Amino acid sequence: MTDDIVASVVRQWQAVNPELDTGPMELIGRINRCAALLQQAEDAPLRAAGLTRAEFDLLGAVRRTDRELTPGELARETFSSGAAVTKRLRVLQERGLVDRRSDARDRRVAHVRLTEEGRDLVDRLLPRQLAYERMVLSGLDEHSRTRLSTQLSELLVQLEGRIGGARR
């Protein structure tokens, strides 16, 4: 069994201070490191399409809910600030991928929808993206992947309850 970066970091800490309870680091460090590596890899097909990860998340949120969303809803859905959403919307609109429609009743709110072009882009890009991700994960067999997913789901439920606080 070869060990990963986190294991070697933990070993260094133990050498410097054996008192340290490094338990949490082993889990959190691995989650963070996996996330970093995955995101780095993950973004490759997106970059090819000239999209940021955040932009793709936004487009995906509109596509998958299959209705118009307000900027506020998009901010909650994509876990980013309202200001960030506003700016992303501006550039996506300039690129002709999304469209704003202002509400008739309540003129504070805007409704965001995909243009036909935006929708096509997502529908073309997502399968490619998923195929790429499957390739990146191909080092793990099916069983390991689902087992890992399941266990992360348990953790995620805990964390959402403990920290996430706001839910839609």
Next chain:
Amino acid sequence: MTDDIVASVVRQWQAVNPELDTGPMELIGRINRCAALLQQAEDAPLRAAGLTRAEFDLLGAVRRTDRELTPGELARETFSSGAAVTKRLRVLQERGLVDRRSDARDRRVAHVRLTEEGRDLVDRLLPRQLAYERMVLSGLDEHSRTRLSTQLSELLVQLEGRIGGARR
């Protein structure tokens, strides 16, 4: 079994397009979401000490290797760009937490070490940080945590081989 955010996102995609092989999303989405939630929580004790996560990582790298590191080594160790390290070093030096010493032999390189104050800060902060992290993870029992760690380690080894490329 209640389901997490990722499960509901996957369900939305399936409703919109049942053809989609969402397998990779379930794993990658959960890793990313866990990482985001953990980092958000994780940074609380650090903010209390007026440190960024990245700054703490830098200080920690110097502390745990227990020797002087060059900016280049620090960049590799903390997975960030050289420029980012330079700037962090500047502010940490202004705060009196680190110290630069230039090499006698090769005047290109600088050696970074912790000041006594910097070292004390890390030694005070890390146990507090770990205790906090343990609390955040307390929803999972010991066994689940180590199982999850182990499996993530397998994934991490795969990813490092596949993507990570550069090792020290």
Next chain:
DNA sequence: AACAGGTATTACACCCGTAAAACATTTTCT
């Protein structure tokens, strides 16, 4: 009519990474 609360945008500051620059060393070639 004033106010309280909600929604989106704008202003500002921060942090980061890429690319270029500045500087030092080592290697190569004559």
Next chain:
DNA sequence: AGAAAATGTTTTACGGGTGTAATACCTGTT
């Protein structure tokens, strides 16, 4: 040996993305 080129290390310049806070705008209530 000495100059030139290639390499290595750090810093600076610049542009882009993000979040917080302030602003503009709107609705519903009292």
